[in-house]
Amino acid sequence: MINAIETYVQQHNEIHMEELKQLLRIPSISAVAEHKKDILHCAEWVAGALQKAGLEHVEIMATAGHPVVYADWLHAPGKPTVLVYGHYDVQPAEPLELWDTPPFEPTVRDGKIYARGATDDKGQLFLHIKAVESCLQVIGSLPVNIKFCIEGEEEIASFHLPPFFEQHLDKLQADVVTLSDTQLYGPGKPALMYGLRGLAAFEIIVEGANSDLHSGLYGGGVPNPIHALSKLLSSFHDEHGHVAVEGFYNNVIELSQQEREAFKLVEPDEHKLLTELGVSSLFGESNFTFYEQTTSRPTLEITSISGGFQGEGIKPIIPNQAIAKVACRLTAAQVPDEVMDAVEKHIHTHKPAGVRVRLNRLLRGNPFITPIDHPAMQAAANAYEEAYGTSPVYMRGGGSIPIVEVFGRLLQAPVVMLGFGLPGENLHAPNEHFHLENWHKGLSTICRYWYKIGADIKL
Incomplete structure (x- = not known):
């Protein structure tokens, strides 16, 4: 099945890229009031893309701020329900003079697509929509039930999403939450971000x-x-x-030995760090490494x-x-x-x-964590390994994405962050881009993940 889906993706790559360019051309800047019409236009475009992919009950739902786009496909009785979260809003593009090409005129060069929102988050979000389309076109069904919750305020702190989520909790009920708004560890090296401070x-x-x-x-x-x-x-x-x-x-919650061993694979070279930062020594709790101090303490x-x-x-x-x-x-x-x-x-x-x-x-x-031995995390790790040919590293983020914790707490469900961006893709900066090799591997990973979740895994 996966081979047939991958073949479909390759055959329709040109069409998918053109559709992605259409999405990237919309200047859906949530922080600037004059772009309110663009935000609404983008929500409508995303709703149309969801419907075209084969999803049902597509709605543009009002919040006290920018709207949320909802859709679902619920024809897998007895199978888990996956809630896919993403955002269609983007950061302002200024300073415009530092862009090599206009930020809202997508350009492909050197195996990358350049535009504001290419990696954060339109490119990564669109992977999930095309994964639905590919499965339905090739197989005729999905291995799990799917719901989409796509907001337009992530870049301005998702202020109105928590009350919206509480108001529509029954509608958004799911067994696992998935989002793609994070990064790989490096080229060809997947990473599972399982905790945020x-x-x-x-x-x-x-x-x-x-x-x-x-x-x-x-x-x-x-x-x-x-x-x-x-x-x-x-x-x-x-x-x-x-x-x-x-x-x-x-x-x-103290670090387990398994976590501390996993962190050794991503621990930075402290001597190199000293040189890069221009300091003579580091600081922190003496019983913990730099990576543990900055992500897990x-x-x-x-x-x-x-x-x-x-x-x-x-x-x-x-x-x-x-x-x-x-x-x-x-x-x-x-x-x-x-x-x-x-x-x-x-x-x-x-x-x-x-x-x-x-x-x-x-x-x-609030902080967030999904244990690395949770079945949903292991399904994601196996999907990454099959698509990329190597096991993912496990990482924690030193920063905060409060809405991730809100999902996990209100749904009492694991949150799996399947990131496909790369470090250095300039999110929030001029010349933002997305490496297209991760478009194909990302689609493969997502589809594999759904099939593994749809197997007899107790979430």
């Missing part, structure tokens, strides 16, 4: 006197909020890089400090306020507000005398 971001505000004070008249006699803030910030870590906030590590990073006069020259005052912005990356199963509770307790406990402190909570995002 969460986020807790906040401000620490330290206040002293009721106004700025002349340092000649009051210096040495009243508390200085910048001094107090500096002392507070220095209390957050010990000399070994460990976060010294009581309760900070509550709920952290929670962090507390001070991202900015402000207080007093910020203009040219010097203004000799004792400021009445100092502010630090802090971002904590969290790992499963930490809870953002519980972490911020611990930090808030810490700053009040360690507050220097004579100042007031408060914590202003800004951002929250």
